[in-house]
Amino acid sequence: MHxxxxxxxxxxxxxxxxxxxxxxxxxxEFYVEKEKFNNNEMLQKxxxxxxxxxxxxxxxxxxxxxxSAIKSNDSGIGTIGRFDHAQLTPGVFVGMHPHQNDxxxxxxxxxxxxxxxxxxxxxxxxxxxxMMMNAGTKIYHEESIPNDGKPVEMLQIFLRPExxxxxxxxxFHDFETVFSENQWRLVAGNTSNSPLxxxxxxxxxxxxLAENSNLTLPQFDAxxxxxLYNFNGKITVNDIVLEKGDSLLIKxxxxxxxxxxxxDLVLFVTDENSTYSQTGMFSGNKM
Numbered sequence: 302m303h304x305x306x307x308x309x310x311x312x313x314x315x316x317x318x319x320x321x322x323x324x325x326x327x328x329x330e331f332y333v334e335k336e337k338f339n340n341n342e343m344l345q346k347x348x349x350x351x352x353x354x355x356x357x358x359x360x361x362x363x364x365x366x367x368x369s370a371i372k373s374n375d376s377g378i379g380t381i382g383r384f385d386h387a388q389l390t391p392g393v394f395v396g397m398h399p400h401q402n403d404x405x406x407x408x409x410x411x412x413x414x415x416x417x418x419x420x421x422x423x424x425x426x427x428x429x430x431x432m433m434m435n436a437g438t439k440i441y442h443e444e445s446i447p448n449d450g451k452p453v454e455m456l457q458i459f460l461r462p463e464x465x466x467x468x469x470x471x472x473f474h475d476f477e478t479v480f481s482e483n484q485w486r487l488v489a490g491n492t493s494n495s496p497l498x499x500x501x502x503x504x505x506x507x508x509x510l511a512e513n514s515n516l517t518l519p520q521f522d523a524x525x526x527x528x529l530y531n532f533n534g535k536i537t538v539n540d541i542v543l544e545k546g547d548s549l550l551i552k553x554x555x556x557x558x559x560x561x562x563x564x565d566l567v568l569f570v571t572d573e574n575s576t577y578s579q580t581g582m583f584s585g586n587k588m
Contacts, residue, residue, distance in 0.1 A: 343554040344539065345371060349546025352386065359390040362457075363546065366587065367528055371550065375579065375586045378550070379526055379571030380461040380503040382584025386532075386546065389414075389446055389453040397443040400436035402467075402581040404460040404499050406489050407432040407444075408507075410479070410532065410565065412453030418442040420471050428479040433489055433497040436582070437467035456532070456567065459584040461577040463501040472497055480509035480565065485519040490570075502575035506568040510536065510560040518555055519568070526571050527551035534564025 347370040352363035362385040366376040377383060382403070389412070397417075407414070407426055414426045418434070419441040426432045426444075434440060446453055474496040476486075489497035490504035499505070506519055518527060528550055531543040537559045538549055558566070579586040 343552045344541060344556070345550040346541055346543070347548040347550065349544065352546060359393040360387075360395075361389075362387045365548065367548065367550070368586075369588070370548075374588050376588045377461065377579075377584065377586060378528060379573035380499075380501045380575070380577045381528055381569050381571050382459040382461050382581060384456050384458040384530070387453070387455050387457055389455075391446045391450045391452065392448045393446050395444040397441050399439055399441050400434065400582050401439045402462055402465045402578050403434075403436045403584045404462050404501065404503070405434040405436060405583070406458040406460065406497065406499075406505060407434070407455065408458060408488065408505075408567070409453060409455040412446065412451040412455075414444045414446060414453055414455075416442060416444055418471055420469060422471050424473055426473070429476045431474055431476065431488060431497060433472045433474075433499070435462070435467065435470040435472070435498070435500055437462070437469040440469040440471070442471075456530075458505065458569075459581070460499055460503050461501055461579065461581055461584045463576055463578070465578050465580060467500055481507060482509050483511055483514050483516070484508060485516070485568070487519075501577045502572040504570040506570070508566050508568075510534070510558065510564045510566060512560050512562050514560050516558045518551070521555045522570075523553045524572065524574070526573050528569040528571075529558075530567045530569070532565040532567055534566075535561040536564050536566070537561060 352365045355362050364385050366383050367381055368375040368377045409428045416426050417423045485506045485508050488505045488507055489499050491499050530548045533545050536543050538556050
């Protein structure tokens with residue numbers, strides 16, 4: 302099977318620039334190995350060590366292609382193309398680079414990023430000011446942390462649009478608090494009440510769950526696919542334990558989440574039967 306090497310970021314002497322995508326038939330090490338389903342075939346754990354490490358020093362990311370962990374010919378799952386768990390330190394610089402046909406959610410949990418883009422925006426993104434870049438036909442952006450800034454921990458989430466060639470747009474939303482305590486908060490989606498708009502059948506939720514607290518899925522729908530990511534902490538989902546960086550793929554089954562420790566969770570909801578592009582620059586199928 303022909304596979305494409307993932308789009309990565311490499312460090313230059315004073316910052317970070319993007320490398321170009323290219324094809325290879327010998328890059329299996331970049332792909333998460335296939336795993337068998339749990340005893341309960343509707344729940345499948347993807348352990349943190351299946352993420353692809355990239356970068357060093359001031360710039361470190363862990364890349365997850367979620368479809369690479371299941372029996373699929375798609376590196377993503379439905380509209381969920383890929384997401385990167387990033388840890389960045391002051392002075393880092395991600396130079397101006399393009400995106401095309403990607404819906405990109407910049408989800409910070411700590412620190413600030415200075416964002417500039419080809420739409421003429423220059424905005425400081427933070428844990429309460431979340432950014433959505435709807436790349437469409439093409440958009441360019443750069444990100445940096447001032448030398449006197451604070452370290453950033455975040456997810457850069459690459460989602461798939463419903464179609465190629467949409468109008469580019471960059472939007473921001475100011476949340477009242479960094480965390481939503483013990484109840485799900487809609488961060489971005491395709492509904493009328495979504496704080497940030499995703500142009501496909503996708504919703505992204507988050508919650509901070511206190512130790513010993515319990516939670517179920519928001520608006521459970523057996524026709525949807527759910528991907529739960531443990532950003533920080535430790536939880537038990539039914540009988541499956543998720544540590545920091547672990548994910549759980551959920552299909553056709555409601556669940557009970559119990560926090561073994563204070564935990565920050567991100568939930569992706571997608572309709573695998575909906576219409577979406579598989580050719581986005583970062584979100585597209587890399588298999």
